[in-house]
Amino acid sequence: MKLRHVAVYFPTFARGYLRNPLGLFMSLIFPVILILIFGAVFSNSGVSRVALTVENLDGNSPASVQFLNALNDTGVLSVAMVDPSVGDLSTYLSHHSLSAGLVVPSGFAANVTSHRPVHLLVYTNPTSSVGGIVLGAVNGVTNGFNLRLANGTVVLSTVALNVGGQTYAYIDYFVPGLIGFSILVSPMFSMVNISSTWKRDKLFRQLSLTPLSRAEWLTATLVWYVVLAAVSAAMLSAVGVLVFGAHVTLTWLALPFLVAGPILFVAIGLLAGSASGTPESAAVIGNVITFPMMFLSGTFFPVAVFPSWLQTVARFLPLYYVIDGLNAGMVFNNPGAVATDALIVFALALVASLAAVRVFSWRES
Amino acid sequence: MDEVVEVTGLEKAYGPLRAVGGIDFTVHGGEVFAFLGPNGAGKTTTVEILEGLRPRTGGEVRVLGLDPWTELGRLKQRIGVLPQDFHYFPKSTPREAVRLYARLFGEVVDEDALLGRVELSDKADDHFDTLSGGQHQKLGVALALVNDPEVCFLDEPTTGLDPRARRSIWEVIRGLRRAGKAVFLTTHYLEEAELLSDRISIIDSGRLVATGAPEEIIARFGRAERLRVTGGPELVGHLRGLGYAVEGDEGGVEIELRTRGDALRILETIDLSGLPWTSFSTKRETLEDVFIRLVGKLDNGTVRLGDKAEVPA
Numbered sequence: 305m306k307l308r309h310v311a312v313y314f315p316t317f318a319r320g321y322l323r324n325p326l327g328l329f330m331s332l333i334f335p336v337i338l339i340l341i342f343g344a345v346f347s348n349s350g351v352s353r354v355a356l357t358v359e360n361l362d363g364n365s366p367a368s369v370q371f372l373n374a375l376n377d378t379g380v381l382s383v384a385m386v387d388p389s390v391g392d393l394s395t396y397l398s399h400h401s402l403s404a405g406l407v408v409p410s411g412f413a414a415n416v417t418s419h420r421p422v423h424l425l426v427y428t429n430p431t432s433s434v435g436g437i438v439l440g441a442v443n444g445v446t447n448g449f450n451l452r453l454a455n456g457t458v459v460l461s462t463v464a465l466n467v468g469g470q471t472y473a474y475i476d477y478f479v480p481g482l483i484g485f486s487i488l489v490s491p492m493f494s495m496v497n498i499s500s501t502w503k504r505d506k507l508f509r510q511l512s513l514t515p516l517s518r519a520e521w522l523t524a525t526l527v528w529y530v531v532l533a534a535v536s537a538a539m540l541s542a543v544g545v546l547v548f549g550a551h552v553t554l555t556w557l558a559l560p561f562l563v564a565g566p567i568l569f570v571a572i573g574l575l576a577g578s579a580s581g582t583p584e585s586a587a588v589i590g591n592v593i594t595f596p597m598m599f600l601s602g603t604f605f606p607v608a609v610f611p612s613w614l615q616t617v618a619r620f621l622p623l624y625y626v627i628d629g630l631n632a633g634m635v636f637n638n639p640g641a642v643a644t645d646a647l648i649v650f651a652l653a654l655v656a657s658l659a660a661v662r663v664f665s666w667r668e669s
Numbered sequence: 670m671d672e673v674v675e676v677t678g679l680e681k682a683y684g685p686l687r688a689v690g691g692i693d694f695t696v697h698g699g700e701v702f703a704f705l706g707p708n709g710a711g712k713t714t715t716v717e718i719l720e721g722l723r724p725r726t727g728g729e730v731r732v733l734g735l736d737p738w739t740e741l742g743r744l745k746q747r748i749g750v751l752p753q754d755f756h757y758f759p760k761s762t763p764r765e766a767v768r769l770y771a772r773l774f775g776e777v778v779d780e781d782a783l784l785g786r787v788e789l790s791d792k793a794d795d796h797f798d799t800l801s802g803g804q805h806q807k808l809g810v811a812l813a814l815v816n817d818p819e820v821c822f823l824d825e826p827t828t829g830l831d832p833r834a835r836r837s838i839w840e841v842i843r844g845l846r847r848a849g850k851a852v853f854l855t856t857h858y859l860e861e862a863e864l865l866s867d868r869i870s871i872i873d874s875g876r877l878v879a880t881g882a883p884e885e886i887i888a889r890f891g892r893a894e895r896l897r898v899t900g901g902p903e904l905v906g907h908l909r910g911l912g913y914a915v916e917g918d919e920g921g922v923e924i925e926l927r928t929r930g931d932a933l934r935i936l937e938t939i940d941l942s943g944l945p946w947t948s949f950s951t952k953r954e955t956l957e958d959v960f961i962r963l964v965g966k967l968d969n970g971t972v973r974l975g976d977k978a979e980v981p982a
Contacts, residue, residue: 312772316761323760323796505756509722513750514773515742667722 309520310527317528321494331490331532332539335482339540342482342604343548346474353382354434354441357405359393360385365413371449372408380441394427403429404438419453472551472635479544479552480630481603486536487565488598488623491529495573496590499664500583512666522570522661529566537562541634557633560646564653565626571656572622578664602627622652671698673733673820673851674719680727681714681875688714690875691728696868698819701842701852703862706872707964712855713753715872716824719853720750733819746774749818751826753855755809759798763789763808766797767815774816786844787811788837802829810838820851827861839865859957869956873964883956890963891954894926896935900946907942908935926951 321327356375362368376383390396397405407425415422426442428435451458502508511521537554544550576593580586600614601607601623607615618624629645632638674696681689689711696702706712717723718730721737721744730737735744757766764780771778784793787807792800797808810826823842827835842865845852856862862869863883870880879886898904898921905917908924913935916923926932932951939946 309773312769316758316765316769319765320758320760506752506754507756507758509752510755510757512722512741513720513745513752514770515745515775516773667724 305517305519305523309516310524313516313521314524314527317524321528321532327490327494330493331486332536335486335489335536335540336543338485339478339482339543340547342478343475343544343550346478353380354404354437355384355402356381356438356442357384357386357393357397357400357402358408359388359390359396359405360408361388361410362408362412363410367413367416368408371412371445374445374448375406375441378441378445380437393425397427397429403434406442416449416453475544475548475550476552476635477602477606477631478604479540479550480558480634481605481627482540483533483537483558483630483634484561484565484601484623484627485598485603486540487533487561487626488569488594488603490532490536491566491569492573492576492594493590494529495525495570496577496580496586497583499574499577500580500586503577504583508666518661518664518666526567526570529570530563533562533566552634553637555633555637557637557639557642558630560642561626561629561633561649564646564649568622568626568649568653568656571653571660574660574664575656578660597621597623600624602631622649625649625652672696673698674702674853675731676715676719676728677730678728679715679718679725679730681711681718681723682726688875689718689725689872692872692875692877694870694877694880696820696851696853698851699846699849700867701846701854701865703854703856703866703869704872705856705859705862705869705960710872710964711875712872713824716822716853716855717752720748720752720822721745722752746816747819749813749816749821751806751809751813751821751823753824755805757797757805757808757812760796762794762796763800763811764793766808767811770812770815776816778815783811783814786814786841788834803831803834806830807834807838810841814841814845818850820853821845822853822855824855825857826854827856827858835861859960860955863956871960871963878963879959887954887956887959891959892925894954895952896924896926896932896949897952898922898924898936898939898946898949900939901944904939904944904946907944908938911938921946923952 321331358372358375360368360372372383372385375381386393386396393405393407397403405427407427409423409425412422424442424446426439428438537558541550541552541554544552572593573590576589577586580589600610600618601621602618603623607618607624607628610618625645625648629642629649632641632645672695674694676692676694678691678693679689680687680691692711692715704712704716714723718725719732719737721732721741724738732744733747737744761769763784767778767780767783770776771780781790781793784790787810789804789807789811792804797805800808806826806829810823813821813823826842827838830838839861842852842854846867852865854862854866866883868880868882869886871878871886879890881889900921902917902919904922905915908915908922914925924931924935936949
């Protein structure tokens with residue numbers, strides 16, 4: 305392999321890419337648009353509260369108001385009062401598409417004072433994920449009231465702290481996720497397209513008539529996608545930090561993934577494109593590989609929130625290790641975890657590249 | 670003269686289909702060799718084997734003494750190729766293309782001069798995807814010349830070109846010949862082959878049916894030269910009476926000439942007879958007439974060159 309050939313050919317490939325606005329948009333601009341949209345949508349996720357609709361049938365007695373204030377002070381619930389004239393709260397909640405409600409029964413204050421049992425009615429929607437949060441918060445406040453009424457002493461208590469002594473927000477996970485998205489999407493879609501349309505237009509045949517070898521072509525192509533991944537990572541980190549105050553650092557720990565990631569997905573794209581007969585079928589195969597991997601590898605949501613079986617599925621996807629490694633490096637600064645993920649990504653890149661070189665041919669039979 | 674292309678018993682099969690069924694020919698340095706045949710005859714398969722783009726199934730092939738399939742790395746430094754359906758990167762310009770080729774081949778090339786040679790100077794900085802089909806072909810020819818090749822394979826170089834552009838490519842081919850280069854030309858235009866070539870091979874259904882200089886092929890496979898005399902219908906009877914093979918119509922007669930002297934004798938006979946006649950001309954068959962007869966006969970199955978069922982590529 306002659307590096308001179310790689311250097312001579314590289315500008316031709318780069319120019320072809322830079323002169324194609326759609327490719328450039330997908331590679332560099334689209335991920336930035338995504339970070340702006342998702343960042344704006346989820347930037348307040350740490351303080352979001354669950355709305356709790358309350359019907360107070362005890363006529364705003366001091367005890368009931370104190371109880372409702374305690375609910376509001378949990379920081380988890382946002383109490384919204386409705387007038388008792390609405391009647392049955394369950395029907396009201398259904399009609400207004402509300403997920404959670406509470407009825408404070410009439411005689412609440414009198415019964416609390418005389419230590420007689422009081423039944424608070426809590427309505428939750430079983431199809432909504434907020435039911436557990438509402439029940440947990442209401443039970444917590446109720447237990448606090450019971451303890452006080454029984455003149456009890458607090459023995460066990462909790463102190464809430466953040467992992468690593470730092471507050472992590474959604475955006476902190478999203479920046480490495482989107483860098484992973486960029487590392488996956490640009491090489492995959494481009495290579496699927498290139499390996500099928502260049503074959504159709506006989507551009508590989510044309511290159512095979514020059515002294516440029518297949519290995520030199522592949523090296524120049526890989527270099528381009530590594531450069532593209534680095535630029536994209538810098539842009540996404542800058543937007544994440546400057547616009548949303550993300551706690552991420554573009555450290556050297558991200559480097560293994562910015563190199564091995566594009567190599568891996570160039571090889572997979574080349575394999576997918578070579579395996580398909582036409583550019584149209586290549587595009588379908590590319591989408592079938594890319595989209596599930598994109599959603600299941602932690603690009604948009606941390607894999608930890610998935611059901612356990614889906615987490616197992618995610619561990620079979622190459623992109624999972626890229627994003628996990630970027631997270632470990634850029635968010636948690638954890639070289640040990642980076643080393644494990646990097647080893648896996650490099651091994652996968654090696655296997656995929658060898659397979660691609662074996663399958664992908666310039667000459668015809 | 671040096672043999673720059675040597676082909677012996679070349680065979681190519683695609684599974685059970687035999688595209689090329691054992692052909693032999695040679696191309697000499699400094700000559701234009703045209704390789705002709707109808708669509709699907711095995712032309713492009715043969716050319717691509719010579720260019721190292723396809724492996725062969727059997728036989729021997731040497732281009733400049735090298736095996737094109739196993740020694741392509743060394744060979745491509747010394748040959749130039751315009752493949753059929755030439756395409757280039759849509760967002761590259763002709764100037765960038767020539768520059769890339771020159772740098773890859775390690776050659777110093779005057780880009781403007783080369784693009785001027787194929788009449789592409791005014792489009793030197795336009796993107797490939799904005800050029801016409803003819804301009805694509807011209808760039809393909811230019812790229813085939815970048816490394817100053819000893820043998821140039823041009824697969825249908827003038828397809829899609831207007832008459833003026835076609836002549837400029839002809840001039841390029843003549844220039845290569847003058848410079849002592851060999852040109853392996855594939856074309857659908859038989860007048861082009863007749864005009865440019867020193868020698869020709871005609872392939873049909875994977876077999877060579879004729880090889881030689883254009884005039885040799887015409888002499889061997891074409892009909893004899895004919896004399897046409899315009900005049901009255903009574904000329905037919907008169908000449909037949911004298912023993913000539915005559916075909917007549919309302920406008921005159923046509924007589925097959927066995928020798929050049931026949932023409933003088935027939936005209937003298939007519940003139941002495943006093944029968945009315947107005948003009949005469951001689952008609953010689955062209956390569957196209959011969960090609961159509963050779964390939965047409967094969968297509969009709971009246972000429973069998975072998976008993977194997979050949980299937981075109």
